[in-house]
Amino acid sequence: MAKKPEVRELSQQILLAKHLYYKGSPEITDAAYDALEAKLKKLDPDHPVLSMVGFDADAAGGEEGSSKIEHVKPMLSLRKTYKLAELLSWVDGKDILATPKLDGNSLSLVYEQGQLVQAKTRGDGTRGEDVLAKVVFVPNIPKTLPAKLDLEVRGELICSISQFSKLQTHMQNLGFEVPANPRNTVAGILGRKSHGDLAVYFDFFAFDCLGSSVEENALFSTETQKMDWLAKYFLAPSFEKLSSPEKIETYLTKTQEILATSEWSMDGAVFSYDDLSVHGELGETSHHPRYKMVFKWQGESADTVIKSIDWRTSRAGILTPVAIVEPVDLSGAKISNVTLHNFAFAKNVNAAAGDTIKIVRSGEVIPKYLETVTKGESVFVSPSVCSTCGSGLELRDEVRIYCGNATSCPAQIIGGILHWIVQVGIDDLSEKRLEQLLEAKLVKNPADLYRLKVEDLLQLPQTKEKLATKLVENIEQSKKSITLVSFLSGLGIAGGGKTSWKKITQDYCSLNSVRSISADQLAGLDGFAEKSAETLLDGLSAKKQWIDDLLSAGVVPPDAASSAGAGAGSLSGKSLVITGTLSAPRKQIEQAIEAAGGKASKAVSKNTFALVCNDPESSSSKAKKARSLNIPIWSESDLEQKLTEDIIK
Ligand SMILES: [Zn+2]
Incomplete structure (x- = not known):
C-alpha cells in the first residue's frame, strides 16, 4: 500500500520548513506553512510529521547504541555465487522465485494485532538497533495492517536516486554534512541521534513475512503467494516465478538492464525455492538459509x-x-x-x-x-x-532539468519517433536513417513514417531501391500488426509503459474509450494513484496531435479483447473493494468476484460499486471513504447473495 506521492512531498516540505524555522531562517510564511499542514492533515491525519512538537528532533533520534532488541529468528546473510553453473546446480530443476537484490539496509518490522509496534535493524543478525522512532517517518511503511495479524515483515530500507538528491538539498539547508552516496545515507540517518525524521526520504521494500499469524493460518505455501500478499500492503521488489534454466538465464540478462536503470541501488538477483515446505526441510546454517541464493556479477x-x-x-x-x-x-x-x-x-x-x-x-x-x-x-x-x-x-x-522546447527539439523528436518504431516493431529503420529523414524534412512525427514512399527514401544517402522498398513494406506491416497496447505505449507517455496500458485496456478496450477516461476513473483502477493518473492523462492529451495524425494516416489500432468474464455475470464491469478479515482467504473471494465478471480493486474511489466488509461500523480508511462517497458497504453474506444470483439465473 504505497502512500500517495503527494503525502510524501508534503511531509518533506513541512519537515524542511519546520527545521529551517527553528534554525532561525524560515523560508516560507506562517500562513503558507499552515496551509501545508492543513493539506497533509486532510490526506493523512495521523502522519508523524504533524505530531512533532516544535523542533523536537531528539524524539526522532533515540540514543545511539542504547536499545538493542533480540530478533525472534536470526536475520542471516545470504549465500552468493558469481557462477551461473553453480546457481543452476543449486536450482536443480525446482521452481524458483526471483527478485532483484536491493542494496540497502535490512530492517525488521513487528506487527501485533495489525499494529506496528517494533522496528529494528539487522545489527549482528541476533540483535538489532531499535529504530521505530525513525521508521514511522518512512512513507510506505504502513502503521496498521488491514487485519489483526501478529507478524514480522522483513525487507530493505533504501534511498532512491531522486529522493537522495532531495535529501542532500535538505541537509545542505540545515548545515549538516551532506552524505556522498545513497548507499551509506540510510545507515547514517538510522544511526543519528537527532533528525531521524529524515527517514521520510526512504523507501521500504518488503521481501519476507513470518510470525505466528503466518504459521497458525498457514498463510502461504509458496514464496510467490507470500510476495503477492506482501505486494498488497507494502512496496515489494518485482518478482517472477522461473521454471527452467533458460528462463533463469533470460532473467539474469533482464536484471542487468534493471540494475543499470533503476532508481534504487541493486547489486544482484535473489533466488528462492518457491515451495515453502522445501524451506522447512532444508533449514538454515548459522550463516545462511539453504533455500536462498544470491547471484552477483563480478564488480x-x-x-x-x-x-x-x-x-x-x-x-x-x-x-x-x-x-x-x-x-x-x-x-x-x-x-x-x-x-x-x-x-x-x-x-x-x-x-x-x-x-x-x-x-x-x-x-x-x-x-x-x-x-x-x-x-x-x-x-x-x-x-x-x-x-x-x-x-x-x-x-x-x-531534481531534473528539462529542455523547454518539446515541439521542435530534435533530440526529443528523434527519441519519440524511435520509441514508436521499437514499440510497434518496424524493422531495419535505424536511428541514423531516422536522423536523415528528419534532416530531409520527410518526417517530423510517427504518422509521417506511414506517408513515406519509395521515391522519398531513395533521396537518402546510400539507399537503393531494394532497401527503400523493404522499408516501406516493413512500415506498412507494422500498421497491420499494431495492437491497442503497442499503439498507446508507442506514444511514449511518462508512466505509460506496456504494463500500465495492458491494465487500462482490460477495462477500456478501444482507443476512443481510453481517450475519454477521466482521472477519477483511472485512479479507480489497481495500481494508479491519483497523481500518476493525472500525469498519464496529461501526457495523453499532449499527444493529441500525434494520435489524430496517426489515425488520419490509417494507423488504427483494433479494440483490445475484453477481459475474461466481463460482459457476463451479476457483477459485470463492477469494481469492488475488500477490507478487514473475511471468512475465506481474500484471494478466493477476489476470484469469486472476478468469476462473476467483476473486478477486485485495492482502493475505494467514485467508481467503486461496493465495499465488502464484515464490520458495518468499521473505521478503516476504506470504510470511511466509502461512507463519504455513499458507496454501499456489503457484508460477506450480501456478496454471497449477489454471487448466487448468477447460479440461479
Ligand atoms: Zn532541446
Whole structure:
C-alpha cells in the first residue's frame, strides 16, 4: 500500500520548513506553512510529521547504541555465487522465485494485532538497533495492517536516486554534512541521534513475512503467494516465478538492464525455492538459509578523472549529465562515459572537469559514479541551454532539468519517433536513417513514417531501391500488426509503459474509450494513484496531435479483447473493494468476484460499486471513504447473495 506521492512531498516540505524555522531562517510564511499542514492533515491525519512538537528532533533520534532488541529468528546473510553453473546446480530443476537484490539496509518490522509496534535493524543478525522512532517517518511503511495479524515483515530500507538528491538539498539547508552516496545515507540517518525524521526520504521494500499469524493460518505455501500478499500492503521488489534454466538465464540478462536503470541501488538477483515446505526441510546454517541464493556479477571499481560533462537530452526532454572520463578498463570493458543520473545529483556532488572519481561496474551495463576521490579546482556549472537545440531550460521538481522546447527539439523528436518504431516493431529503420529523414524534412512525427514512399527514401544517402522498398513494406506491416497496447505505449507517455496500458485496456478496450477516461476513473483502477493518473492523462492529451495524425494516416489500432468474464455475470464491469478479515482467504473471494465478471480493486474511489466488509461500523480508511462517497458497504453474506444470483439465473 504505497502512500500517495503527494503525502510524501508534503511531509518533506513541512519537515524542511519546520527545521529551517527553528534554525532561525524560515523560508516560507506562517500562513503558507499552515496551509501545508492543513493539506497533509486532510490526506493523512495521523502522519508523524504533524505530531512533532516544535523542533523536537531528539524524539526522532533515540540514543545511539542504547536499545538493542533480540530478533525472534536470526536475520542471516545470504549465500552468493558469481557462477551461473553453480546457481543452476543449486536450482536443480525446482521452481524458483526471483527478485532483484536491493542494496540497502535490512530492517525488521513487528506487527501485533495489525499494529506496528517494533522496528529494528539487522545489527549482528541476533540483535538489532531499535529504530521505530525513525521508521514511522518512512512513507510506505504502513502503521496498521488491514487485519489483526501478529507478524514480522522483513525487507530493505533504501534511498532512491531522486529522493537522495532531495535529501542532500535538505541537509545542505540545515548545515549538516551532506552524505556522498545513497548507499551509506540510510545507515547514517538510522544511526543519528537527532533528525531521524529524515527517514521520510526512504523507501521500504518488503521481501519476507513470518510470525505466528503466518504459521497458525498457514498463510502461504509458496514464496510467490507470500510476495503477492506482501505486494498488497507494502512496496515489494518485482518478482517472477522461473521454471527452467533458460528462463533463469533470460532473467539474469533482464536484471542487468534493471540494475543499470533503476532508481534504487541493486547489486544482484535473489533466488528462492518457491515451495515453502522445501524451506522447512532444508533449514538454515548459522550463516545462511539453504533455500536462498544470491547471484552477483563480478564488480570492479576504478578511479578516473572527469574530462568534461555532457548534458544529453532524452526523448522526454530531460537533460542527463554524463561525465566524460579518461578511458579506464573496468570488468573487461573500456569505460569513457559515466552517468551522473540527474541535475540535482551532479550539482550536489559538485561534479566538474578535473575531479578524480571512483566508478563501479557490477552487473550494470552502464558504470556508475560511486564517490569523488579528489576534488579538482573547478566547480559544478549548471547548463544554460539544451545541448541539442539551444533552447532554454526548466528546472522541475528540483531534481531534473528539462529542455523547454518539446515541439521542435530534435533530440526529443528523434527519441519519440524511435520509441514508436521499437514499440510497434518496424524493422531495419535505424536511428541514423531516422536522423536523415528528419534532416530531409520527410518526417517530423510517427504518422509521417506511414506517408513515406519509395521515391522519398531513395533521396537518402546510400539507399537503393531494394532497401527503400523493404522499408516501406516493413512500415506498412507494422500498421497491420499494431495492437491497442503497442499503439498507446508507442506514444511514449511518462508512466505509460506496456504494463500500465495492458491494465487500462482490460477495462477500456478501444482507443476512443481510453481517450475519454477521466482521472477519477483511472485512479479507480489497481495500481494508479491519483497523481500518476493525472500525469498519464496529461501526457495523453499532449499527444493529441500525434494520435489524430496517426489515425488520419490509417494507423488504427483494433479494440483490445475484453477481459475474461466481463460482459457476463451479476457483477459485470463492477469494481469492488475488500477490507478487514473475511471468512475465506481474500484471494478466493477476489476470484469469486472476478468469476462473476467483476473486478477486485485495492482502493475505494467514485467508481467503486461496493465495499465488502464484515464490520458495518468499521473505521478503516476504506470504510470511511466509502461512507463519504455513499458507496454501499456489503457484508460477506450480501456478496454471497449477489454471487448466487448468477447460479440461479
Ligand atoms: Zn532541446
